[in-house]
Amino acid sequence: MKESSFKKITIEDQQAIEFYLHKYSTFCLSAFTFSSLVAWESIFHYQWAVMEDTLLIKFVPLEKKQEHFMQPLGEFPPNLQQQIIHHAQSLGYALTIFGISNAFLAKYSEFASHFVQAEHRDMDNYIYLAEDLALLPGKKYQAKRNLLHQFEKNHTWTSENISVENIPACLEVINTIYSQQELDSNSFLAFELRALTFILTHFPRFQEMGILIRINAKPAAFSIFEHLNSSTAVVHFEKAIRQYKGLYQLVNRETAKIILKKGYKYINREEDLGIEGLRKTKLSYHPLELCPAHALVFKR
Structure with a gap:
């Protein structure tokens, strides 16, 4: 996986990125909107690339200093899966893929078996x-x-x-x-x-x-x-x-x-980001459900 393939998300990338967001992101997490990605780019340092008809987005979470990924969107063929696994093996830290849907876990169970599934209640929508x-x-x-x-x-x-x-x-x-x-x-x-x-x-x-x-x-x-x-x-x-x-x-x-x-x-x-007052307010409106924000942490 070539690092040079990734570039910073800018407003000029809207059409290219939204093609994948609209076609493949049918689940419920709010992070998978272009406006959210580009508005928060300066904070989370979002970068993107399209490889083998798959949108890959990497970023730096606030509580971490290393780059991690969001769920791939697109065809995500076996060859690209192997590239990500090899990339994870080369890192000096446990690569995490955030925003994983239940459908992704079911469809790519072999890929997911290389990771430990983690839950992030603070990020549930x-x-x-x-x-x-x-x-x-x-x-x-x-x-x-x-x-x-x-x-x-x-x-x-x-x-x-x-x-x-x-x-x-x-x-x-x-x-x-x-x-x-x-x-x-x-x-x-x-x-x-x-x-x-x-x-x-x-x-x-x-x-x-x-x-x-x-x-x-x-x-x-x-x-x-x-x-x-x-x-x-x-x-x-x-x-x-x-x-x-x-x-x-x-x-x-x-x-x-x-x-x-x-x-x-x-x-x-x-999400409520784990902020107590925000969580109390959101719960007071009686949500129908929480959309889980699964994460996959690479097994080192």
């Missing part, structure tokens, strides 16, 4: 019924409905689709939110700000959708989401000014309403 998040039905969502009722009683608000014209308003929301926090340049919040700013700056280039919430005509919250597969939309970002109690619940509901109206049955709200 939360999958919800779009109808649940749009309508918040039943007793289990009573607390969410109460917060929404309180918000709507106290505030006049509007919702609009994100477009080139109101991207500056979204950036205004970001500046308000992040200016209230002390950001270490190597913190996850700083990385997230970099990725989010990239997405908004290049918004017209992607197949992204989004809504902007205004309170008394002032920008206050927004979300960014996109098509993941035929039945699922993925919400990449959701931001709200915290001084408005119930605003996060509002942007969540309004996003779900649009996704449901567009015909999607499910909503992927990504």
Whole structure:
């Protein structure tokens, strides 16, 4: 496997990479979208190559210093499988392949037998019924409905689709939110700000959708989401000014309403990264299931 075959993911690579993402990535993990890959490239150092009609993506996870792989997408013939195994044998560390689907494990069991399967609960994706998040039905969502009722009683608000014209308003929301926090340049919040700013700056280039919430005509919250597969939309970002109690619940509901109206049955709200508060919030919306993010660790 030639290292020279790999190159940094840039926005100009969209068409070539999306060909494989759309054709072969039919499962539920949010990382397999071009916008996510290119927005986080400067943090995870994503590189890509196509070998034997297979998309290979390697990157450097935050907690590690070595390069690892994401699940190959494409034909992935035996010859390429052997190349990856030989590459793993040549390394001074245990190569890990992240984002492995159940279908991959079943189809390439011989290849997988050279690895130990590992689970990464922090990276499991939360999958919800779009109808649940749009309508918040039943007793289990009573607390969410109460917060929404309180918000709507106290505030006049509007919702609009994100477009080139109101991207500056979204950036205004970001500046308000992040200016209230002390950001270490190597913190996850700083990385997230970099990725989010990239997405908004290049918004017209992607197949992204989004809504902007205004309170008394002032920008206050927004979300960014996109098509993941035929039945699922993925919400990449959701931001709200915290001084408005119930605003996060509002942007969540309004996003779900649009996704449901567009015909999607499910909503992927990504992972919790092991952050306790984030996990508590995601669980409070009663996910239908967690999409497992398997990993394969090479047997040295």
